[in-house]
Amino acid sequence: MGYISLGFAVLVxxxxxxxxxxxxxxxxxxxxxxxxAFMSMAGGQWTVLFWFISTAAGFLAAHLLMPCxxxxxxxISAFSGVGQRLxxxxxxxxxxxxxxxxxxxxxxxxxxxxxLEAWGELTGKAYEFEEVERISLMGISFYTLMVIGYDIDVYxxxxxxxxxxxxxxxxxxxxxxxxxxxxxxxxxTGKSLxxxxxxxxxxxxxxxxxxxxxxxKKLVISERLAVVxxxxxxxxxxxxxxxxxxxxxxxxLQLYTDFSGCMDxxxxxxxxxGVRVAKNFRQPFFSESISEFWRRWHITLGAFLRKYVYIPxxxxxxxxxxxxxxxxxxxxxxxxxxGGQWTFIIGTGLLQCAYMIAGELLEPLFSWFYRFxxxxxxxxxxxNVRRVRTFLLVTVxxxxxxxxxxxxxxxxxxxxxxxxxxxxxxxGVFYCGLGRADFAVLLVSLAxxxxxxxxxxxxxxxxxxxxxxxxxxxxxASLFAIxxxxxxxxxxxxxxxxxxxx
Amino acid sequence: xxxxxxxxxxxxxxxxxxxxxxxxxFLGAAWLAQSLLVPKYxxxxxxxxxxxxxxxxxxxxxxxxxxxxxxYENISPMKLWEDYGITSYIRGNSNQLIPQSYxxxxxxxxxxxxxxxxxxxxxxxxxxxxxxxYNRMVFDGMRWSKDKWxxxxxxxxxxxxxxxxxxPLLRYHSRWSExxxxxxxxxxRQKPQKSYNGYYLRADIRPYTEFPAERRRxxxxxxxxxxxxxxxxxxxxxxxxxxxxxxxxxSMYPVWVEPYEEQITEFAGREGIxxxxxxxxxxxxxxxxxxxxxxxxxxxxxxxxxKLSAWLGRDLKGRYGLADFRDKEEVAAFYNQRLEEYxxxxxxxxxxxxxxxxxxxxxxxxx
Numbered sequence: 001m002g003y004i005s006l007g008f009a010v011l012v013x014x015x016x017x018x019x020x021x022x023x024x025x026x027x028x029x030x031x032x033x034x035x036x037a038f039m040s041m042a043g044g045q046w047t048v049l050f051w052f053i054s055t056a057a058g059f060l061a062a063h064l065l066m067p068c069x070x071x072x073x074x075x076i077s078a079f080s081g082v083g084q085r086l087x088x089x090x091x092x093x094x095x096x097x098x099x100x101x102x103x104x105x106x107x108x109x110x111x112x113x114x115x116l117e118a119w120g121e122l123t124g125k126a127y128e129f130e131e132v133e134r135i136s137l138m139g140i141s142f143y144t145l146m147v148i149g150y151d152i153d154v155y156x157x158x159x160x161x162x163x164x165x166x167x168x169x170x171x172x173x174x175x176x177x178x179x180x181x182x183x184x185x186x187x188x189t190g191k192s193l194x195x196x197x198x199x200x201x202x203x204x205x206x207x208x209x210x211x212x213x214x215x216x217k218k219l220v221i222s223e224r225l226a227v228v229x230x231x232x233x234x235x236x237x238x239x240x241x242x243x244x245x246x247x248x249x250x251x252x253l254q255l256y257t258d259f260s261g262c263m264d265x266x267x268x269x270x271x272x273x274g275v276r277v278a279k280n281f282r283q284p285f286f287s288e289s290i291s292e293f294w295r296r297w298h299i300t301l302g303a304f305l306r307k308y309v310y311i312p313x314x315x316x317x318x319x320x321x322x323x324x325x326x327x328x329x330x331x332x333x334x335x336x337x338x339g340g341q342w343t344f345i346i347g348t349g350l351l352q353c354a355y356m357i358a359g360e361l362l363e364p365l366f367s368w369f370y371r372f373x374x375x376x377x378x379x380x381x382x383x384n385v386r387r388v389r390t391f392l393l394v395t396v397x398x399x400x401x402x403x404x405x406x407x408x409x410x411x412x413x414x415x416x417x418x419x420x421x422x423x424x425x426x427x428g429v430f431y432c433g434l435g436r437a438d439f440a441v442l443l444v445s446l447a448x449x450x451x452x453x454x455x456x457x458x459x460x461x462x463x464x465x466x467x468x469x470x471x472x473x474x475x476x477a478s479l480f481a482i483x484x485x486x487x488x489x490x491x492x493x494x495x496x497x498x499x500x501x502x
Numbered sequence: 503x504x505x506x507x508x509x510x511x512x513x514x515x516x517x518x519x520x521x522x523x524x525x526x527x528f529l530g531a532a533w534l535a536q537s538l539l540v541p542k543y544x545x546x547x548x549x550x551x552x553x554x555x556x557x558x559x560x561x562x563x564x565x566x567x568x569x570x571x572x573x574y575e576n577i578s579p580m581k582l583w584e585d586y587g588i589t590s591y592i593r594g595n596s597n598q599l600i601p602q603s604y605x606x607x608x609x610x611x612x613x614x615x616x617x618x619x620x621x622x623x624x625x626x627x628x629x630x631x632x633x634x635x636y637n638r639m640v641f642d643g644m645r646w647s648k649d650k651w652x653x654x655x656x657x658x659x660x661x662x663x664x665x666x667x668x669x670p671l672l673r674y675h676s677r678w679s680e681x682x683x684x685x686x687x688x689x690x691r692q693k694p695q696k697s698y699n700g701y702y703l704r705a706d707i708r709p710y711t712e713f714p715a716e717r718r719r720x721x722x723x724x725x726x727x728x729x730x731x732x733x734x735x736x737x738x739x740x741x742x743x744x745x746x747x748x749x750x751x752x753s754m755y756p757v758w759v760e761p762y763e764e765q766i767t768e769f770a771g772r773e774g775i776x777x778x779x780x781x782x783x784x785x786x787x788x789x790x791x792x793x794x795x796x797x798x799x800x801x802x803x804x805x806x807x808x809k810l811s812a813w814l815g816r817d818l819k820g821r822y823g824l825a826d827f828r829d830k831e832e833v834a835a836f837y838n839q840r841l842e843e844y845x846x847x848x849x850x851x852x853x854x855x856x857x858x859x860x861x862x863x864x865x866x867x868x869x
Contacts, residue, residue, distance in 0.1 A: 006665050437679035469520040476528040
């Protein structure tokens with residue numbers, strides 16, 4: 001069961017109905033029941049078991065990590081003082097190590113082999129190995145970080161330890177952020193989950209529109225782009241020149257519409273339940289620099305790494321060299337988080353920090369160039385030039401992200417500068433898997449997406465369409481358009497969001 | 503009174519009014535779109551019409567035939583009418599599985615009680631469905647009932663969703679870019695009948711040639727599910743006092759191997775069911791596979807089907823005393839009109855085949 005499935009829709013409707021029946025006091029239990037049902041149906045028994053182990057360990061650790069009651073802690077009395085005796089710092093290290101240990105085993109057990117394989121690709125040697133077989137656990141990358149963040153916050157005294165295990169379980173297992181995030185904090189979403197408000201008609205309308213926006217991104221745009229990407233990358237040795245560049249651009253847009261589409265769906269569904277989840281995207285393709293891009297893309301992962309890695313390591317307070325090393329550490333971990341493969345570590349990690357460091361080092365040169373040529377840095381043209389530059393730089397990283405191996409990525413990059421196409425199919429954009437009609441829908445949809453993003457960029461959360469009646473009409477019109485033009489049903493696996501594998 | 507308090511609130515009244523109106527417009531638009539997008543099967547794949555055409559035939563068939571393409575391409579109800587005045591219908595579809603035959607039969611028995619049911623048993627050897635499209639052709643035209651629901655559940659493929667049957671728009675929405683004139687023409691209008699009481703007319707000729715040898719199977723036992731549904735068919739006919747006949751049509755491929763023959767002979771013998779293997783009566787029927795097949799021996803053309811129907815009609819009439827309805831004015835009016843149209847199409851196809859060497863409307867399908 002995925003977020004885009006009839007089963008999920010039925011589960012949500014049943015949850016909303018139960019929420020109305022049980023009222024304010026029972027709403028938290030309804031959300032927990034819906035989350036557990038979703039988790040077991042989508043992830044299976046092992047997912048539920050390991051999620052519970054992780055949650056229970058995080059819950060217990062938080063109570064041991066509470067500052068001394070005398071200093072204002074709120075831990076369960078039985079645990080009061082135990083943490084002090086054992087040493088809170090040591091306990092925190094053990095708690096974090098336990099969570100990371102589970103994550104490392106289930107996600108990175110094969111990293112040494114992949115490293116050897118990548119090294120072999122670079123040196124022209126082939127290493128053979130058998131992958132370590134593990135159970136696939138849904139959501140582990142997301143709830144592990146949420147539990148770690150929560151334990152650290154309790155240790156720092158930024159939040160108290162939750163008294164109720166069900167309340168904490170709802171925070172870590174909430175269906176709205178279990179599969180693909182966002183990586184929420186207990187201070188915000190946990191508390192919103194603990195006392196979900198009654199959704200007003202406006203919330204229901206806003207939530208529905210957000211869900212529809214997500215479905216539009218995923219089913220109308222992302223799935224169409226996936227056809228182009230899969231067709232070209234599926235036969236990248238034959239396609240050459242601009243086909244590979246087109247596929248690279250298409251993949252950047254696909255990844256964005258897929259991931260942010262999912263975030264819109266979960267944010268919208270959460271709104272229906274009166275729950276607020278953190279925002280994970282803020283028009284990333286309007287970024288004028290790489291650092292800005294990563295503050296707008298997968299915001300909650302960036303925020304987590306900044307708060308719990310970059311700043312504790314010294315951030316930018318300990319000199320330039322140390323700052324760069326900290327950036328490398330953060331981006332290495334970001335790449336690693338995406339998967340235990342070097343295509344991820346380089347594509348969304350090391351390459352990105354190389355851009356950032358190079359950008360900073362070359363800044364004086366750019367400033368001199370702008371002064372010398374008298375180009376107005378803040379002009380609209382230059383803003384757009386920087387946006388395009390940022391998009392292209394990020395796209396290079398996403399080629400690695402999409403490639404199965406470093407050598408495949410290398411061939412794609414070199415292929416971009418090779419002339420030619422696949423003569424057996426013919427020449428032209430319509431030989432990338434999409435017919436003319438679908439291409440037309442794609443272009444119109446991208447134009448709508450651009451308009452929506454530009455509106456958000458300029459007006460923030462202000463609605464494009466105002467008025468209750470108009471928004472109701474917009475809901476149904478959007479639903480109809482998605483029903484008609486969406487890529488779903490026979491032949492399409494719409495449940496497969498790209499980020500659900502992380 | 504409290505429940506209707508929103509009626510006195512102007513804002514709420516407006517809200518629910520807009521909601522109701524928008525929902526009505528949405529449902530109307532979805533219905534219009536669905537009517538337009540559901541395939542009409544008017545072009546080259548006409549088999550998609552067969553299930554729904556059954557409801558347009560006057561009920562009270564004396565002989566009801568069920569099965570896959572071996573049933574609807576090899577027996578001509580028009581010939582049975584012309585020669586013996588037998589009223590008959592074929593409830594057959596492409597790759598119709600035995601469970602599907604059971605549910606189509608069970609549904610038909612809610613409308614009528616034929617004297618004889620003839621089941622073509624080639625599908626007994628078929629493990630499961632090859633393609634979702636075949637299932638859609640069987641069930642899309644079927645009226646909603648317990649039979650349709652259970653039929654879908656019994657034969658749907660792994661990726662098939664019940665919601666797609668409940669709301670065909672979900673299945674056919676992507677046809678918006680390939681709509682044809684027929685989709686608009688027949689979106690809200692009744693389609694012309696494409697079959698002749700379930701018979702698929704082909705008047706082209708492509709002589710029988712050797713088929714490539716089939717891969718040997720390790721186990722020729724009929725799948726358990728098929729056996730279960732065959733027993734259900736037997737029970738259903740018994741409960742309704744209907745004579746059941748098994749038939750293996752004279753299709754040369756897929757090869758009807760000896761183990762299949764042994765199993766069905768043994769089953770029919772045990773249950774006291776009359777079984778005809780027409781492959782053993784080819785000369786008696788007068789079939790000449792150099793002229794009586796349109797696809798090299800897979801199926802008979804109209805000339806072969808008429809020979810088989812003449813032979814079969816004589817046998818069934820003699821054995822079960824099927825009545826001659828040619829002097830029943832009301833029934834005869836329908837059958838004679840269809841017979842007229844049947845003859846006309848047969849002549850047209852024959853002329854076209856003689857002139858071109860193929861039937862143009864089916865050429866695309868065969869390519």
